[in-house]
Amino acid sequence: MFNRVAFVTGASRGIGRAIALTLCRSGFDIVVASPEIEKNEEVAEEIRACSGEAMTLNLDVTSPESVKAAFGKTMQDKTRIDVLVNNAGITRDGLAVRMKQTDWDLVMKINLNGAFLCAQQVLPGMMRNRWGRIVNISSVVGQAGSAGQANYAASKAGLIGLTKALAQEMGSRNITVNAIAPGYIATDMTKDLPEELKQKMLSSIPLARMGKPEDIAAAVKFLVSEDASYITGHVLAVNGGMYM
Numbered sequence: 001m002f003n004r005v006a007f008v009t010g011a012s013r014g015i016g017r018a019i020a021l022t023l024c025r026s027g028f029d030i031v032v033a034s035p036e037i038e039k040n041e042e043v044a045e046e047i048r049a050c051s052g053e054a055m056t057l058n059l060d061v062t063s064p065e066s067v068k069a070a071f072g073k074t075m076q077d078k079t080r081i082d083v084l085v086n087n088a089g090i091t092r093d094g095l096a097v098r099m100k101q102t103d104w105d106l107v108m109k110i111n112l113n114g115a116f117l118c119a120q121q122v123l124p125g126m127m128r129n130r131w132g133r134i135v136n137i138s139s140v141v142g143q144a145g146s147a148g149q150a151n152y153a154a155s156k157a158g159l160i161g162l163t164k165a166l167a168q169e170m171g172s173r174n175i176t177v178n179a180i181a182p183g184y185i186a187t188d189m190t191k192d193l194p195e196e197l198k199q200k201m202l203s204s205i206p207l208a209r210m211g212k213p214e215d216i217a218a219a220v221k222f223l224v225s226e227d228a229s230y231i232t233g234h235v236l237a238v239n240g241g242m243y244m
Contacts, residue, residue: 003027003028003029003053004027004028004029004080004082004083005028005029005030005031005074005078005080005081005082005083006020006023006028006029006030006031006081006082006083006084006085006224007031007033007071007074007081007083007084007085007118007122008020008023008030008031008032008033008085008087009033009034009059009061009084009085009086009087009088009114009115009118010033010034010087010088010089011030011031011032011033011034011040011043011087012032012034012036012039012040012042012043013034013036013039013187013188014185014187014188014189014213015087015137015182015185015187015213015216015217016034016085016087016088017043017046017213018212018213018214018216018217019085019087019213019216019217019220020032020043020047020054021043021046021047021050021217022214022217022218022220022221023083023085023217023220023221023224024047024050024052024053024054025050025052026221026225028052028082028083028224029052029053029054029055029078030044030047030052030053030054030055031054031055031056031057031074031078031081032044032047032054032055032056032057033056033057033059033070034058034059034088035058035059035060037056037058040056040057040058041056043056044056055074055077055078057070057073057074058070059088061088061109061110061113061114061115061117061118062106062109062110062113062114064117067114067117067118067121068121071118071121071122075125080125080129081122081125081126082126082129082131082132082133083132083133083134083135083224084118084119084122084132084133084134084135085134085135085137085220085224086114086115086118086119086134086135086136086137086159087137088110088111088114088115089110089111089137089139089155089156090106090107090110090111091107091149091152091189092104092106092107092151092152093148093149093152094148095147095148096150099150099151103151104150104151107151107152107155108151108154108155108158110155111152111155111156111158111159112155112158112159112162115136115159115162116162119134119162119166119177122134123166123170123175126170126173126175127170127173127175130173130174131174131175132170132173132174132175132176133175133176133223133224134163134166134175134176134177134178135177135178135179135180135220135223135224136159136160136162136163136177136178136179136180137159137179137180137182137216138156138157138159138160138163138179138180138181138182138235139152139153139156139181139182140181140182140183140184140237140239140242140243141153141156142155142156142157142158142159142160142181143157143160143181143235143237143243144243156181159179160179160181160235163177163178163179163233163235164233167232167233168233170232171232176223176228176229176231176232177232177233178223178228178231178232178233178234178235178236179234179235179236180216180219180220180223180235180236180238181235181236181237181238181239181243182211182215182216182238182239183205183211183237183238183239183240183242183243184201184202184205184210184211184239184240184242185210185211185212185213185215185216186210186211186212186213187213190210201242204242205239205240205241205242206240206241206242207240207241208240209240210240211238211239211240215238216238219236219238223236
């Protein structure tokens with residue numbers, strides 16, 4: 001019996017790290033991919049400490065060349081990629097009327113274009129194997145919008161559209177494509193928000209708490225399992241009820 005291989009982008013910290021560690025405990029070999037080389041190695045060491053297999057890759061999802069090289073190296077070493085988790089993402093917030101073109105472009109390149117480039121790399125192998133799981137990490141902001149985040153909201157809404165299109169294209173090959181829309185999760189990306197904004201967000205969450213990276217990881221674990229084999233094109237909201 002072989003271990004399935006899961007390729008996780010943005011796996012060096014936060015939600016990506018939690019996903020990598022959770023899937024490792026479920027028996028997957030993990031490819032830890034991000035531009036943060038030292039942090040990639042730290043996550044890989046955590047995976048190996050719990051008897052898992054891990055390889056690390058310096059991945060820049062804005063570069064088609066970097067993406068192609070990373071997936072090529074994975075196929076060379078592992079011969080297969082069964083699961084892709086498109087988690088890499090950034091914010092560059094600002095009101096639309098003053099948003100710099102560079103801030104719009106970078107968010108789109110990483111959050112949306114990068115996910116598409118990575119999916120393109122794994123689909124041929126998944127089609128050959130007639131099995132695959134792609135999970136795109138979207139956001140509640142991609143569903144509900146958010147003032148000051150036009151670029152981020154558009155990129156995350158785009159991920160939902162990409163998810164549904166790929167699900168329709170790949171269903172006959174036993175490849176499922178789903179999205180997870182996290183709400184307010186305690187990560188490096190949210191810890192520096194002003195306290196007033198944090199309290200405002202908490203007041204809009206029926207469960208009255210921030211989510212944990214592990215909450216998202218648990219949803220990924222379910223969607224890549226056989227228990228979710230009849231679910232595709234779905235957006236799973238993990239947001240404590242802040243958007244229904």
